[in-house]
Amino acid sequence: MFEALSERFESAWKTLRGQDKISDANIKEALREVRRALLEADVSLNVVKDFVADVQEKAQGAEVVAGVAPDQQFIKIVYDELVALMGDANEPLADADSKPTVVLMAGLQGTGKTTASAKLALHLRKQERSAMLVATDVYRPAAVDQLITLGKQIDVPVFEMGTDANPVDIAKAGIAKAKADGIDTVIVDTAGRLQIDQDMMVELENVKTAISPNEVLLVVDAMTGQEAATLTQTFHDQIGITGAILTKMDGDARGGAALSIRQISGKPIKFIGVGEKVEALQPFYPDRMASRILGMGDVLTLVEKAQEEVDIADAEQLQAKILEARFDFNDFLKQTRLMKNMGSLTGIMKLIPGMSNKLSADQLQQGEKQLRRCEAMISSMTKQEREDPDLLANSPSRRRRIARGAGYGDKDVSKLVSDFQKMRSMMQQMGQGGMPGMGGMPGM
Ligand code: GDP
Numbered sequence: 001m002f003e004a005l006s007e008r009f010e011s012a013w014k015t016l017r018g019q020d021k022i023s024d025a026n027i028k029e030a031l032r033e034v035r036r037a038l039l040e041a042d043v044s045l046n047v048v049k050d051f052v053a054d055v056q057e058k059a060q061g062a063e064v065v066a067g068v069a070p071d072q073q074f075i076k077i078v079y080d081e082l083v084a085l086m087g088d089a090n091e092p093l094a095d096a097d098s099k100p101t102v103v104l105m106a107g108l109q110g111t112g113k114t115t116a117s118a119k120l121a122l123h124l125r126k127q128e129r130s131a132m133l134v135a136t137d138v139y140r141p142a143a144v145d146q147l148i149t150l151g152k153q154i155d156v157p158v159f160e161m162g163t164d165a166n167p168v169d170i171a172k173a174g175i176a177k178a179k180a181d182g183i184d185t186v187i188v189d190t191a192g193r194l195q196i197d198q199d200m201m202v203e204l205e206n207v208k209t210a211i212s213p214n215e216v217l218l219v220v221d222a223m224t225g226q227e228a229a230t231l232t233q234t235f236h237d238q239i240g241i242t243g244a245i246l247t248k249m250d251g252d253a254r255g256g257a258a259l260s261i262r263q264i265s266g267k268p269i270k271f272i273g274v275g276e277k278v279e280a281l282q283p284f285y286p287d288r289m290a291s292r293i294l295g296m297g298d299v300l301t302l303v304e305k306a307q308e309e310v311d312i313a314d315a316e317q318l319q320a321k322i323l324e325a326r327f328d329f330n331d332f333l334k335q336t337r338l339m340k341n342m343g344s345l346t347g348i349m350k351l352i353p354g355m356s357n358k359l360s361a362d363q364l365q366q367g368e369k370q371l372r373r374c375e376a377m378i379s380s381m382t383k384q385e386r387e388d389p390d391l392l393a394n395s396p397s398r399r400r401r402i403a404r405g406a407g408y409g410d411k412d413v414s415k416l417v418s419d420f421q422k423m424r425s426m427m428q429q430m431g432q433g434g435m436p437g438m439g440g441m442p443g444m
Helices: 003-014 024-040 045-061 070-086 113-126 141-154 167-180 198-211 226-238 256-265 286-293 299-309 312-323 329-342 345-349 361-379 383-387 389-393 396-406 410-431
Strands: 101-106 131-135 185-189 215-221 243-247 269-273 281-283
Touching: 003 024, 003 070, 003 286, 024 045, 024 070, 045 070, 045 256, 070 256, 070 286, 101 113, 101 198, 113 131, 113 141, 113 185, 113 215, 113 243, 113 269, 113 281, 131 141, 131 167, 167 185, 167 198, 215 226, 215 256, 226 256, 243 256, 256 269, 256 286, 329 361, 329 383, 361 396, 361 410, 383 389, 389 396, 389 410, 396 410
Parallel strands: 101 185, 101 215, 131 185, 215 243, 243 269
Antiparallel strands: 269 281
16 A cells, blocks of 8 residues: 555655755656656545645745755655645544434445444444444345344444335334443444445435434545545535545555545545454544655554553553663564564554565565564573673674574674664654654654
8 A cells, every 4th residue: 555655755755855955946846746646646636736736835935944855844744734635633433422323334335334334343342332233235135144244243233124124214223222222332334336326325315314323434445546536525415424434445555545535525534444354443543644655654553553462551661662762672572472463564564664665575474584583583692682782783702602592694693683773773763753764853
């Protein structure tokens, strides 16, 4: 995801590298690259036009800041505009005063609506909010069964009345049942069609009128690019949505949908789907997405993901160590084991700054292998050496001993130590609020 976009942006920065300051003349080429980048990512044309105009205005008005190169300054402007385009902050799911909170799911067939309904239910359960799923897709018996199966999997009740009842009646009865059972949030899954279809719209509108939902979430497939823009427009005009869930963000979509939805509907993306599994749902954070789009990785998501896996005290300690550059080989080992619990290295690497657009599947496999080697080498270190990586930097004999113990060459150990030190200084830089390679830019 976003690899092509990140690479294109990279060429935009390049046009400004080595310049003294941003000027009308040198900004032209950079803006052209930004425009090209967005169009290639399938961002809707109107959105691109507005975006480029905003960036141009900001860039032309930008004061020269001492110590900040024009390309860095330009990156910061584009970053800020991307964040603004996607809505600044994360907007959580409604939590109505009068229970249950009602969420109506809308979208085309195959976008991942049913899966997203279950993912959302699980997400709520993790926040101690009870959920109930309601199956109103009466056209496909398989859809009802799918929801029942998913419900069992995540231990969330599913309300259904088969395929003979009317969707409006099912939705109303489902909500009444949830109310009686003291359920916090009802998620109403609806029927989709392969394309926008008037019957579907009318039915959706009838259901909406009957149940007055707190949220109408449009489920959009990130792989659909430009079409996502049209879809959002149509659903918003005809039904009125309160937000969107962007699914299949784990695929190789070009990413345009993420940038178009807010601008077109004025409504935020609230969640993204990042896999087929029911756990694969994440709240949408515009700032994190922007840094991911710009190829800066997504350290915050990584930290948060890690926090779900370890106990909080542990994670806080780790964060403090990163900030103070006290991160040692023990922490590294802990992190490595944590990564294994968190899932594949591929998934994790995409979140690390500078890695996102540089690694192929092959390289990632190499990476997994490399991690195992690191583990073996760290296992051969003494307690003191693990706690004080600098000891190793200064002692060839220690490195030789470790190499022999782990069954690798001296060079492998030297490389581990120097890579580790580089990583540590990068982390320290980020901890102090900068981004790697971006100097100490104010506000970033
Ligand atoms: P619906 O017709 O809109 O209800 O779509 P489904 O929920 O049945 O999903 C359609 C297909 O997309 C299924 O094969 C899902 O496993 C898959 N899917 C849904 N969400 C995601 C996602 O975030 N990532 C990936 N890779 N696949 C997804």
